[in-house]
Amino acid sequence: MESQVYYTDARARYKRNLYDKLETIVKRSEILNCIEKNDLVAIKIHAGEPGNTTFLNPTFVRKIVEMVKEREAKPFITDTTTLYVHKRHNAIDHSISALKNGFSYSTVDAPFLVADGLIGDDYFTVKIDGEILKEVYIGSSIFNADVLIVLSHFKGHELTGFGGAIKNVGMGCASKRGKFHQHSGVFPEIIKEKCTGCKLCVNRCSFNAISLINKIATIDEKKCKGCGDCLVVCKSSAIKIRWVAKAKEFQKKMTEYAYGVLKTKKAKVGYVNFLINITPDCDCCDWSDVSIVPDLGILASKDMVAIDKASVDLVNKAPINPLGKLKEKIESKDKFYDLNKVNWRVQLEHGQKIGLGNINYKLITID
Numbered sequence: 483m484e485s486q487v488y489y490t491d492a493r494a495r496y497k498r499n500l501y502d503k504l505e506t507i508v509k510r511s512e513i514l515n516c517i518e519k520n521d522l523v524a525i526k527i528h529a530g531e532p533g534n535t536t537f538l539n540p541t542f543v544r545k546i547v548e549m550v551k552e553r554e555a556k557p558f559i560t561d562t563t564t565l566y567v568h569k570r571h572n573a574i575d576h577s578i579s580a581l582k583n584g585f586s587y588s589t590v591d592a593p594f595l596v597a598d599g600l601i602g603d604d605y606f607t608v609k610i611d612g613e614i615l616k617e618v619y620i621g622s623s624i625f626n627a628d629v630l631i632v633l634s635h636f637k638g639h640e641l642t643g644f645g646g647a648i649k650n651v652g653m654g655c656a657s658k659r660g661k662f663h664q665h666s667g668v669f670p671e672i673i674k675e676k677c678t679g680c681k682l683c684v685n686r687c688s689f690n691a692i693s694l695i696n697k698i699a700t701i702d703e704k705k706c707k708g709c710g711d712c713l714v715v716c717k718s719s720a721i722k723i724r725w726v727a728k729a730k731e732f733q734k735k736m737t738e739y740a741y742g743v744l745k746t747k748k749a750k751v752g753y754v755n756f757l758i759n760i761t762p763d764c765d766c767c768d769w770s771d772v773s774i775v776p777d778l779g780i781l782a783s784k785d786m787v788a789i790d791k792a793s794v795d796l797v798n799k800a801p802i803n804p805l806g807k808l809k810e811k812i813e814s815k816d817k818f819y820d821l822n823k824v825n826w827r828v829q830l831e832h833g834q835k836i837g838l839g840n841i842n843y844k845l846i847t848i849d
């Protein structure tokens with residue numbers, strides 16, 4: 483069995499700009515046909531860390547918003563808070579960062595909502611029967627939406643090889659607890675020098691796993707469930723994540739999170755991958771290096787595994803930018819492996835195994 487992936491390249495000409503081409507592949511792929519009148523439509527984006535200059539162009543998002551509104555539905559733009567403490571760590575900082583990056587109502591024609599609430603603890607638990615995970619924690623605005631349309635800037639990623647639709651859903655729709663669940667080992671760790679003894683974490687922990695010893699927070703590892711809630715409330719950055727997740731296990735967890743998100747949507751989902759500014763690093767970075775290959779175009783599909791596989795294949799067939807990070811690997815046949823030494827196939831193979839989608843696809847090219 484193979485899934486259909488619609489593709490248009492990045493070339494444009496008189497009376498055929500990239501908005502026109504985007505509209506054509508979205509229509510041909512029928513990814514919006516599931517939308518009914520008054521549906522609440524979550525349009526998942528990555529708003530980009532301030533300083534990054536190659537995140538998804540907000541004007542492409544507006545095009546999708548217009549198409550959703552033609553169906554008399556109610557679109558909103560959404561993303562979740564980050565685990566690390568930077569400029570998208572809570573809903574206020576994230577909203578301001580998104581505004582500064584152009585995701586304003588005046589540009590995208592829809593409100594921007596942080597899906598997991600003010601401090602990232604607004605989520606729903608979804609039971610799954612994954613190889614590793616039995617439940618996942620999804621941002622409530624995404625959980626409650628009737629439809630999920632996932633717009634992904636396709637690029638490299640240090641933990642998963644590449645970041646595409648699977649990552650945008652699996653990691654990007656998870657609440658802070660969900661991100662902690664995927665990223666870390668079992669326990670957070672207290673940085674004693676930074677702890678002020680404020681007790682916010684002590685009061686927050688539902689499992690009575692934290693107490694103050696000599697005015698410093700101390701975690702009882704026998705009681706700790708690894709929920710990450712203490713991390714959310716500490717204002718002194720005194721609680722550290724143990725980044726012990728290995729790339730293979732991390733990718734599997736991320737894929738199982740994506741499965742949990744889909745479980746809430748009854749097949750009312752669609753994906754668009756933008757292979758424009760294909761940078762070596764994630765949009766969470768507050769910088770943008772030059773692209774590793776030329777702009778390749780836009781893809782649309784109802785299958786998140788197929789669209790990511792088609793995207794990787796296009797990148798691997800493309801010539802290397804001689805000025806970019808892979809300039810020493812001009813003959814590279816596996817660009818994302820050569821960038822990060824990560825076997826990115828795990829997310830695709832595990833995705834197919836658990837029923838997320840197909841690795842096999844048919845690429846339908848549209849001018």
Ligand code: SF4
Pocket residue numbers: 672676677678679680681682683684698699715716717718719720721
């Ligand atoms: S919230 Fe942070 S600063 Fe306050 S006691 Fe806990 S670890 Fe220390």
Ligand code: SF4
Pocket residue numbers: 670686687688689690691692701705706707708709710711712713
């Ligand atoms: S991770 Fe959760 S269970 Fe563990 S100490 Fe923090 S709040 Fe308590």
